[in-house]
Amino acid sequence: MPPITASNTEVASGLQADGSRRARALNAYVWRATRPIMGVLGSVPVIGPAAIPLMRPALNASLSATSPVPRGTKTTVVKQRVDDGQVRGEWTHEAQQFGGAIPSPSSGRSILYYLHGSGYLVCSARTHRGLVARLVRRSGIGAFSLDYRLGPEHQFPSGGDDAIRGYRWLLDQGFSADQIIVGGDSAGGHLAQDLLAANHRDGVPQPRAMVLFSPLYDPVFDVACALERSGVHDPFIHAASAQRLMGCYRGDASPDDPRMRVALTPDMDLPDTLIQYGSREVMADDARTIHQNLLDAGGTSTLQEWPGQGHVFQMFPYFSPDSRVAMREAKDFIGRHLL
Incomplete structure (x- = not known):
């Protein structure tokens, strides 16, 4: 089913179509896979914060198994100390590209800087390797996927600090901002907004373009909870439980912290953006809010709603x-912005 696409002057309206049989099967599978961490007993999460690190490996393995990595994909793990901390992640590209080495700034080619979800609590560059590899496959570019710090071991704004550090590390490697396309899903979409605001604040050049899947606007999850109360039933996420679990990352941070709900302003140099989300997800209003914020700030954004689909x-x-x-x-959007 084709998406409903909003122009730069409107926001697509929601649909609640069930989607294809395979989409319904996916919704049911992911619900079963994530129920140990997202499941609820009434409105109370089944597990506590201490159990999240213990359950993370099994959940990550389950998600990786359902998101295959294309044949011929090469990955190179990065773990490097920098002045203000550490950059961890992996380079992903087709094995025959770049002579088997990682992408080089001197090539002049674009790269994708990818920020994964989910909820600041689980997932990694490894769980999203298949998604990232498919995004850059046959494009002639490589991608750097960041492994940022997760809660509850690390709390707000650790992930955002890591995302900013990773972007500036790429610049320090010799890549120009014009070579970098930022991608992200779910919490990674929130990290991408935080990155834009930090770049503006510190006078760092912005990336060339941005592509976001089911992006998070409100880490407090009030926006998602309001949509759930309106009758939207997400196949993957119980908003009230997610709100409590995300508190493991938010800690004592104020909802009014400017890095919580990131403001985009007309004085910012904002990248051309594509946003995709599923019509059945409780984070649909988050995606629509980000789109509208980009437009209100004078940016260019395309919003695609995919009927019957769930989160990422x-x-x-x-x-x-x-x-x-x-x-x-x-991929077509990224292709239009490649150097």
């Missing part, structure tokens, strides 16, 4: 036919 459905090409179509749309 693009990760699962075997379950959702629309995943492959959405990925082609995203």
Whole structure:
């Protein structure tokens, strides 16, 4: 089913179509896979913060298994100390590219800087390797996926600090901002907004473009909870439980912290942006809010709503036919911004 696309002057309206049979199967599978951490007993999360690090490996392995990595993908792990901390992540590209080495700034080619979700609590560059590899496949570019610090071991704004540090590390390696396209899903979408605001504040040049899947606007999760109360039933996420679990990362941070709900302003140099989200997710209003914020700040944004789809459905090409179509749309967008 094709997406509903909003222009730069409007926001797509929501649909509650069930989607294809495979999309429904995906929704059911991910719900089962994530229930140990997202599941609820009434409105109370089944597990506490101490159990999250223990359950993370099994959940990550389950998600990785359903998001295959294309054949011929090469990865190179990065773990490097820098003046203000550490940069961890991995380079991903096709094995025959760059002579088997990681992308070089001297090539003049674009790269993708990817910030994964989920909820600042789980996932990694490894869980999202398949998604990232498909995004850059046959494009002639490589991607650097960041492994940022997660809660509850590390709290706000650790992940945001790592995302800013990773971007500036790429600049220090010799990549120009014009070579960098930022991508992110879920919490990674929130990190991307925080990165734009930090770049503006510190006079650092902005990336060339940005592509976001089911991005998070409000880490307090009030926006998602309000949408859930209105009758939207997400196949993956119980908003009230997610709100409590995300508190493991937020800690004592104030909802009014400017890095919590990031403001985009007309004096910012904002990158051209594509936002995709599923019509069934409780974070749909987060995506619509980010889109509108970009427009209100004078930026350019395209918003695509995919009927019948859930949260970050693009990760699962075997379950959702629309995943492959959405990925082609995203790849076409990235292709229009390549150097």
